[in-house]
Amino acid sequence: MNRLTSLTSALLLAVVITRCTPDRVKYTPELKQQMADMKIKRVTNADLVETVDELGGKVTAVVEKELTDSLTKAADAGRKAQLCQLQNLPRLDAISKKYGVTIQLLGPADVQNKTLDAKEREVLDAYLYNAEQKQSQIANIQKINDTTYIYNAAVPTENVICQICFGTEKTPLAVWRLAINKRDVVLRMNASVKKKPAN
Known part of the structure; x- marks a missing residue:
């Protein structure tokens, strides 16, 4: 009986070893990247804000140029209205998907927009006041919750976007208004570090 039990145990052990061989785990580049992303990294709030500022500045520059060019070329009012709603703007859509950023264009009425966080409405109110007083505008970054940063930048008042929209x-x-997920910011920071040449 002991011999039968030993044989059964040996067979079970062989099956377990066979199933647990490293060959069964496929170390794809995606898996390696996920494992690297899961490593604990020390990221300060200042690092996050700097990255959001850099990303926000680049994104708004590109989408503002695309919208300005498209509005300048648009012939009819219907097309202009679509553009002001950020519809049919291929580069904007591509950037939004690439960086995981939600892009919106806000106006004076959005100071009362209850779907926006109270802090955001305060920032918009400040932008509106500055525009009324003909004062210069600067970009603003708000941390809305544990996972979301909001980047705001005013369009110059002489731009056709302000006039048409x-x-x-x-x-x-x-x-x-750019809503940026904190996780995407951290991933972008990691990618930037990897691209830097070693000293």
Whole structure:
């Protein structure tokens, strides 16, 4: 009986060893990247804000140029209205997908937009006040919760975006709103570190 038990145990052990061989785990580049991303890294709030500022500045520059060019070329009011809603802008859509960023164009009425966080509405109100007083505008970054950063940048008042999209307002104001996930920011920081040449 002992011999039968030993034989059964040996067979079970052989099956377990066979199933647990490293060959069964496929170390694909994607898996390696996921494992690297899961490593604990020390990232300061200042690092995050700097990366959000850099990303926000680059994204708004590109999408603002695309929207400005498209509005300048648009012939009819219907097409212009679509563009002001950020529809049919291929580069904007591609950037949004590539960086995981939600891009919106806000105006004076959004100061009362209850779907926005109270802090965001305060920032918009400050942008509106500056526009009324003809004061310079600077980019702003807000941390809304543990996972989301909001990057805002006002469009220059002389730009056609302000005139065409918000020209009927008492004070034509256009403000970019980029919602950026903290995880995507950290991943972008990791990618930047990897690209830096070793000293």
